[in-house]
Amino acid sequence: MFLYLAKRIGSGIILLALVTTITFAMLFGATENVAQNILGENATAQDIAALETRLGxxxxxxxxxxxxxxRAVAGDLGQSWLMGERVSRILSTRLPVTLSMVSLAIVIIAVVSALLGILAAVRGGWADRFIQLISVVGFAMPNFWLGLILVVIFALNLKWLPATGYVSFLASPTGWIASLALPVAAIVLSGIASASQQVRGAMIDALRQDYVRTLRARGVSQTSVLFRHALRNAMPAALTVLSVQFIALLGGAAIIERVFAIPGLGSLTVQASLSGDIPVVMGIVVTAIVVVVIVNITIDIINAWVNPKVRLS
Incomplete structure (x- = not known):
């Protein structure tokens, strides 16, 4: 286990170095207007040159x-050129917002996908065709478009939920749930579409194995066969899909956060990229890579714990 963790952390450090180098080089060409953006349109050439010198x-x-x-190795991600705050402080307020939305969505996707995938694999027939239909709709419907529909129905017409904004969990648990209900609903449909298909396929393969027939011949209950044996063998594929979806949702949160005016990491990324705020962009890149490495390691450990056939090496 220790050797495995050391290898994954080492590969994460290499990935971090490569991605930050490439990102910094790509952003370098966008810094020519940063001083102008900070000082405004009326800034003189001398003021712009002075600020560029101060920023380096x-x-x-x-x-x-x-x-x-x-500075980053020492834990200092610098100071935002436009907002005047420490990057670490900015990220500490934005990252929990995005992580709470994405984590809640992943939990819902995992539970619903497992139930639908098992139902399709066991029942077949109309249940399988219904889930296939849900998958097609989920793949075809853009989440931002679904989000707008949900806002019109549940926020503007029915007035059950707020259309925009975010309430932290510590401030109000019920307000937190209400503020995330629509954005989470907008992104779970496509996730359920792909994850349920993976669970369905993995469960069908598991139920065709010889050990399942042996268990049934010994009189083991259907519930035990499904959830204690077949599902455990099907989980590695499903967990892999969930980890990919978590990373994809984390990276693609900008659109949903824009639609629902959520002050998360995605909207911050768009704002910092358009303004050329390199310290903030680099801080976001570092944070995203660290989250990706942690998620991948966690999924591998869960796989090894759930299914003893999976070994960490």
């Missing part, structure tokens, strides 16, 4: 990246 934009790319990397 007049230095070579390698020097800038080396300074950023040295």
């Amino acid at each position: 934009l007049d230095r070579p790319l390698l020097v800038q990246y080396g300074d950023w990397m040295a």
Whole structure:
């Protein structure tokens, strides 16, 4: 286990170095207007040049990246050029918002997909065809479009839920649920579509195995066969899909956060990228990679715990 964790952390560090290097190089060409954006349209050429010198934009790319990397290793992600706050402080307020939305969506996707996938694999017939229909609709319907429909129905017409905004869990648990109900509903449909198909296929393969026939011949109950044996063998494929979906939702949260005016990491990414706020963008990149590495390691450990046939190496 220790060797496995050391390898995964080492590969995560290498990934972090490669991605940050590429991202910094890509962003370097967008820094020419940063000083202008900060000072405004009426800024003089002298003021712009002075600010570029203070921010270090007049230095070579390698020097800038080396300074950023040295500070990042020490835990200092720098200060936002536009907002004037420490990047770590900005991320500490935005990341929990996005993680709460994505985590809640993943939990719902996991539960519903498992139930639908098992139902389709066991029952077949109309149940299987119904789930196939749900999958097609889920794949075809853009989540932002579904979000707009949900806002019109449940927020504007029925007035059951707020159309926009976010309430933290600590401030009000019920308000937190209400503020996330529509955005989470908008993103779970496509997730359920793909995850339920994976569960269905993995369960069908598991139920065709010889050990299932042996268990049934010994009089083991159908519930035990499904949930204690077949599902455990089908879970690695489903968990892999869920981990991919978690990462995809984390990266694609910007659209949903824009639709519902949620102050999360996605909307911050769009804002910082358009304005050329490199310290914030780099901080987001570092945070996203760390989350990806943690999620992948966690999924692998859960796989090894649920299914003893899976070994960490």
